[in-house]
Amino acid sequence: MAEKLTDSEGREDLVYIKTEDGSYRGWRVDLLIDNLSSKMEEKILLCSSCKGMLRDACFYEGDLKCGVCIPEGVAWQPVKMNREIVSDKMISCPVKKRGCEWSDTVSTVMHHLEKCEFFPVLCPLGCVCLDGERKGKVMKLERKLIPKHQRDSCPLRELVCEFCMNTVKGCEMNPHLEICEHFPLLCPNRCVIEGEEGTRQVKRRDVSVHLANECPLQKVECPYWIYGCREEMERKEMNLHEREFLHIHHRLSITDMKQKQIQMSKDNKLLEEKLDTATERIVLVEKNFESKSRELLTFKQNQIETSKQTIDKLEIATKKIAFLQNENESKIKELSKVKHMEDKLDTANIKIENLEKQISKKDSELKSIIEVLYSHISLATGQLEWKIKGVKQKIENKESSYGDPFYVGLYKCQGNIEWNYDNTGKVVVAICIVKGAYDDKLHWPIIYKYTFILLCHINSYYNYEITKQVTKEDLEKYPNSLKRPTEMRNDGLGTRSLISNTEILEAKYCKEDSITLLIKIELLPAL
Missing domain, CATH: 2.60.210.10 (Apoptosis, Tumor Necrosis Factor Receptor Associated Protein 2; Chain A)
Structure with a gap:
């Protein structure tokens, strides 16, 4: 579809029509500096539909029309004569309302628009408009304003965080500062540095460490909390508290020590009772050990008697082996007959190999038959x-x-x-x-x-x-x-x-x- 430029007030300003193939047709006639010489020439120069000045004209249904005004899919042939007439006409810059004072022949206008400082172009970084008719589309600015836009106001320009030195897009800088670990924050307790004015500033990542170890206004517990002192105060008041309550802390620590001694006495008594119980169990284990030792001795004696009986049986088995060896000699003679049978078996194996070769040959023939069969039933x-x-x-x-x-x-x-x-x-x-x-x-x-x-x-x-x-x-x-x-x-x-x-x-x-x-x-x- 054709794209029409708009001026800063949003009014449609048909300076030219740009088609999908990149060609330009339909320039406004009022941009011409010299008047048309004749009605015939005017008819040739203007499209009968959009009344725009033609660059390439064509005949359609008896009239001259530009390529944009002809329905899609209709074949047409440009009238070359019209291009020659138009190219020598003097024309002002299509965006002269924006302040451009350029003028020259029609044939040079497109070359001028490629470098015209007043011509609207898209932001090179691709930022989009947040309001207006182009909301959600890439922002358009005059070419001369692009460098300043990229440097000062483009939300997609790259900025360096002054605190962590990381590169961040302009539109993401404020969210980044809300999470930047190096961003300075005021101490939650509003403490100050001694000898200086103003609240102390701490990096975001160090706030918890500052409150836990450094901040003089942070509420902390008395070191004798575990002994019973339930006082909480600012860290800067801790030294004064320890001096004023020294005798109370001393009494609390002594009381805690006595309680621990009493508890240790109870624990020792329990340990002694457990030790007595363990001693009794050791005595019982020793008695069981003596009983098991006697049983083991009896078992060893029985094993010795069993071994003697085994030796007697082994001697009898040796005599039987000797008898069997004599029988084996007779068996060897029979094995000679078995070897003769093995020779016959080798002959049979050779015949089996021959049969396997014949089967393999038949198998390949069968595969060929299957291929032929497939060619006949491929449309089954x-x-x-x-x-x-x-x-x-x-x-x-x-x-x-x-x-x-x-x-x-x-x-x-x-x-x-x-x-x-x-x-x-x-x-x-x-x-x-x-x-x-x-x-x-x-x-x-x-x-x-x-x-x-x-x-x-x-x-x-x-x-x-x-x-x-x-x-x-x-x-x-x-x-x-x-x-x-x-x-x-x-x-x-x-x-x-x-x-x-x-x-x-x-x-x-x-x-x-x-x-x-x-x-x-x-x-x-x-x-």
Whole structure:
């Protein structure tokens, strides 16, 4: 759309019209310094619609019009003669009302506007107006005012905080000063520095330390608070308080010491009682230790007798081993016969290897047959009659249901239902491509037409059916649904508005808390 400049008072001032392609047409006639020489020339120079001075004219419906006044989509050809006539005319600066005294030929006006000091331009930092007609838009100022605006008033100019020396935008300086750690604050107690006038100033980050350790006006507790002195006073009065109440503090500390001695006596008595109890337990443990030692001695004697019996059994076992060695010699003779059998087994293994090679050759032939088979059934049709039980509970729990996998040609597919999708009360039905045994032989991405039919067990007339097919938009929007699967299954692709939860629970579709969904898929040629 065309953009019209406005002067400082907000009135529309059609000095020129700027189109989206960057061209300029429709200069005001009253900017011309010399008058038009003839009516014919005036007709050529002015647009019949906007009455602006033409730069490139064209014929439309029998009249001369500028490019802005011609409807979009209409092809037109400029009249070059008009450009030659206009370019030599003397014209004043389009923003002369702002104070510019420039004048020259029309052909040089655009070059002048690129450097005119009175021409309104956008703030280079991009600050926006807070009120007026341009509220919310980037601020416009005369070109000569831009340096002063950037230096003094632009809210996006960069300033340096005089306290922490960090760089902050102009519009953010006041909020920054409210949190700046180095900003000087008056002491909350309004204390002063001795020998100086005025309240003490402390950096924001040091206020808590100042109050805790330094401020003479801060209320503090008496050091003998733990002994019973409950006086609170300003820090500067603490020395006087300690001198005046020295005898009281002394008496409080002595009283506290006596109380602690009494408590220590009680604690010592408890410790002595615990020590007596521990001594009795030690005596009992020693008696148990003597009893266990006797039991251990008896156990050792029994172990020695058991070891003697084991040695006697070992001697008998040695004699048996000798007898077995004699028998092994006879077994070795039999092993020679086994070796002969092993030779026969090696021969059999060679035959098995030959058979495996033949099987491998047959397998490669089978793969070739599968490729030929795929070329004949690449446009095959598959369907699945899917009975879904427990429909009410699935809708309430918003469960995701998957049907049994089925093949369409050599592609392995699976149905998927999302119940109460996004709490909208709709049922989402989709087709998921599943990893199959022939994926490396197939063409990807898969293109197909799919049909979902919700069967009515009363009358097929009421079957609910939706048919769609994969488009180029689907390939761009859902690439992960149509490519070769890398996981167990791809993302589903289908319809988000098959039928609502309320409709699917009607008696004509839902019988004994079950529904039957027929899924049909027809493979299509690549797009």
